[in-house]
Amino acid sequence: MTGAENSIPFHEMFHIGGGDFTNAGSISSQVKKILIRAGFSRGVVRRASIATFEAEMNVICYANRGNLSLFIMPDALRVIVEDEGVGIPDVDLAMREGYSTATEKIHELGFGAGMGLSNIKNHTDGMILTSKIGQGTHLEFVISLEGKDKEKVVPLFATRE
Amino acid sequence: MTVFDIVNSFGLKIRAGKNRLAEEVTGGYAGDLLSDVIAHSRKGSIWVTIQTHPNIVAVATMKELAGIILAGGREPDADTLKKAEEEEIPVLVSPLFAFEVVGKLYQMGISGTG
Numbered sequence: 001m002t003g004a005e006n007s008i009p010f011h012e013m014f015h016i017g018g019g020d021f022t023n024a025g026s027i028s029s030q031v032k033k034i035l036i037r038a039g040f041s042r043g044v045v046r047r048a049s050i051a052t053f054e055a056e057m058n059v060i061c062y063a064n065r066g067n068l069s070l071f072i073m074p075d076a077l078r079v080i081v082e083d084e085g086v087g088i089p090d091v092d093l094a095m096r097e098g099y100s101t102a103t104e105k106i107h108e109l110g111f112g113a114g115m116g117l118s119n120i121k122n123h124t125d126g127m128i129l130t131s132k133i134g135q136g137t138h139l140e141f142v143i144s145l146e147g148k149d150k151e152k153v154v155p156l157f158a159t160r161e
Numbered sequence: 162m163t164v165f166d167i168v169n170s171f172g173l174k175i176r177a178g179k180n181r182l183a184e185e186v187t188g189g190y191a192g193d194l195l196s197d198v199i200a201h202s203r204k205g206s207i208w209v210t211i212q213t214h215p216n217i218v219a220v221a222t223m224k225e226l227a228g229i230i231l232a233g234g235r236e237p238d239a240d241t242l243k244k245a246e247e248e249e250i251p252v253l254v255s256p257l258f259a260f261e262v263v264g265k266l267y268q269m270g271i272s273g274t275g
Contacts, residue, residue, distance in 0.1 A: 115199070115200050
């Protein structure tokens with residue numbers, strides 16, 4: 001892509017409040033609006049919506065606070081979620097479908113099914129999950145862009161002076 | 162079979178999404194855990210739940226569901242209705258409990274696997 005080496009990928013960061021159930025879903029909703037406005041295909045928007053929704057809910061349900069960053073790269077969407085909290089003692093166990101550490105309040109609202117991380121994995125093209133006990137969790141995932149979706153990226157880039 | 166056919170068949174009340182009642186219903190899903198619905202529901206399905214908060218609309222939109230039936234006489238939150246109108250997702254209410262709602266849908270020929 002011409003000029004890509006001088007271009008700054010689109011980047012936006014959102015703050016997520018731990019326990020902030022009133023605003024649950026608002027961040028993933030904003031990400032979805034950005035992607036729809038940019039003209040990405042329905043499939044890409046749907047997969048990104050699902051993955052960011054699950055990531056956002058994990059921070060709200062289990063962490064003290066977190067940041068979600070959306071990067072739109074020339075050939076992929078990348079989302080990084082960093083949170084501060086108790087962390088995940090066993091990442092492999094956390095990835096297992098049905099495993100949940102949700103409280104009753106979380107369950108009452110319909111969250112805590114123990115499927116959030118596997119939903120992210122199944123709807124994205126790559127996922128990294130690491131955690132430090134007592135500090136927090138780092139989650140990254142990528143959705144590859146193909147064909148017409150790649151054309152949507154160019155107008156989003158700013159150019160370095 | 163459309164959402165409208167279902168509304169008429171067992172007298173559901175329409176709370177939102179009047180413009181989308183002609184949508185074809187190709188299956189059904191019942192569940193109150195949102196990630197479970199995200200994982201297993203299919204596009205075009207009608208969703209039976211007792212959750213009433215706005216995230217049910219987010220889930221229905223993400224999965225392109227035909228509509229939501231709130232069972233047990235539950236009413237959607239005000240924010241839920243607002244979001245449902247924005248996203249054009251039919252939200253319907255039944256006084257019947259979920260088990261009976263699903264039973265009636267099944268009798269109408271709506272199968273879970275879609």
